[in-house]
Amino acid sequence: MDSNLIKWDLDLIKRYDLSGPRYTSYPTAVQFDPELSSSDLVTTGQQSADLNAPLSLYVHIPFCAHVCYYCACNKVITRNRKKAQPYLDTLYKEMAQLSKWYSNDRHVTQLHWGGGTPTFISHDQMRELMGQMRTHFNLLDDDSGDYSIEIDPREASEETIQVLRDIGFNRISLGLQDIDPKVQEAVNRVQSVEQTAAILEEARRQGFRSLNIDLIYGLPYQTFDGFNETLDTVIEMNPDRLSVFNYAHLPDRFRPQRHIDESTLPSPETKLAILESTISKLLAAGYVYIGMDHFAKPDDELAIAQNTGKLHRNFQGYTTHSECDLVAMGVSAISQIGSVYYQNQHEMQAYTDAVESEQHAIKRGVCLTQDDIIRRHVITQLICHFELEKAAIETLYGIQFDQYFADAQRELSAFTADGLIQMDKKRISVSPAGRLLIRRICMAFDAYIPKDHSSQRFSRII
Known part of the structure; x- marks a missing residue:
């Protein structure tokens, strides 16, 4: 299916733009239960994991030298670089335990460092962290894996x-947000175009793919x-992928957002015009619409995976590695092992104490039922490929x-009558008008959302 048909x-959009999950998992994190025992979660994960399949690893590095006011990530704002090493030492203890549980010498075909600001740590610490990962897990050494890191060009x-x-590493993701100095100052992230371009150029020189x-x-x-x-400038920079996110202003939930004067935010009408x-x-610049804020060049692996029916979605967003269990480490990190999801402690001290005493930091999670697994398959198929064959699910x-x-x-x-989907006895296809509302369409298959949509625990779809 041509995914450029939008x-x-x-x-x-005005009728269907409700609050809804982003479906980086199903069930979503709202269903994670702190009462479930960590040993039960781990045992179920080990029993349901495919020990011959490859692994995906995620490391959360929470430190930032400066606070960006829009940010909703789990982070620690500090300029004290000495705070990083004790955290890394704790991380290595957790990593050793996770390796015993899940490694089985499985190849690590995907790896990601997120944050916070992963480049907050020193170059020596970066080498040490990757060295520890190689010690505990079977990382590839032929550059064939997808090994990515988030970068703040100021750091x-x-x-x-x-x-x-x-x-x-062979992939990088740069935060830019907007090039307008007035916007940058209002969100406390002043970053020149030259800074960003210099990092991109060096990455190209070094062979990042x-x-x-x-x-x-x-x-x-x-x-x-x-x-x-901003878009014209970024298109000129010629990245392989672009993520264009909708800012959700939730100051009651995210303290840094209280620095933002609500009266300075663009109107809903302006936001829609910007998105269009x-x-x-x-x-027009030649990118493919992958879905859910993501764009990629036609020859990028994301676009190829979508064309070949191999695109997947997990806690890191769209990915080409559906066959992997995701082993995540660090404060607040979320793992997906077999038919289990679980999340680590959110607070730094609680995370450190848990690893010291238990060798892990599991706080809450969920064991998937067969119904969850079936619904997850349907939602993933729709959100990645905009169509599904009913017979394949049956x-x-x-x-x-x-x-x-x-x-x-x-x-x-109702979706069919309104032109969001075409549906017959054999298949469901999302229409060009429905693609921007794919989250809303997936909600029809979500057993945890009341059909009157009275639960508003998520950001708006658009």
Whole structure:
């Protein structure tokens, strides 16, 4: 299916733009239960994992030297670089335990360092951390894996990029958000275009094979013309992938957002106009719309995976590694092992204490039922590929699709009548107008969301 077919239908967007999950997992983190015992979660994970399949590893490095006011990540704001080593020492203890549980010498085909600001740590600490990962897990040494890291250009030099390439990274993701100095000052992230371009150029020189840039629309003082200028500049930088996120202003939940004056935020109408223009510009520039804020060049592995039916979605967003268990380490990190999800302690001290006493930091999680697994498959198929064959689901799980999902039929009929999907006895296809509302379509298959949508625990879809 041509994923570049996007139709902008303002009437549908206004009617269906509710709050909804981003479906980086199903069930979502809202269903994680702190009462479940960590030993039960680990045992179920080990028993349900495919020990012959490859692994994906995630490391959370929470430190930031400066606070970005829009940020909703789990982070520790400090300029004291000495705080990093005690955290890393704790991380290594956790890593040793996770290796005993899940490694089995499985190849690590995907690896990601996120944060916070992973480049907060020193070059020597970067080498040490990757060395520890190689000690405890079977990392590839032929550059064939997807080994990525998030970079703040203000916290990285050309030498940093050389070090990262030397220790095995081949993908980077840069935070940029907006190039307008007024917007940057309002969110406390002043970063020149030259800084960002210099990091990109060095990454290309060093042979990184995929470069991503993150943008955010909906920030204070953003205008339609201003964001288009940002887009023109970024298109000129020629990244392989782009993530264009919607800023969700939730100051009650995220303390740094209280620094943002709500009256300076663009109106909902302006945000929609920015999004429409963003999609048009990026498609015209040759990018493919992957879905859910993500764009990639046609020859990028994400676009190829979507074309070949191999795209997947997990806690890191869209990925090409559906066969992997995700082993995550560090404060607040979320793992997906077999039919289990679990999350580590959110607070630094609680994380440290837990690892010291238990060798792990599991706080809450969920064991998937067969119903969860079936619904996850359907949601993942739709959110990654915008279509599904009912017979494939029926054969795999021994169900009769329409009968099994009788609870979703009323909503699916409404989506069909409104032109969001086409549905017959054999398949469901998301229409060009429905693709921007894919989160809303997936909600029809979510057993945990009341059908009256009274639960509003998520950000708005658009």
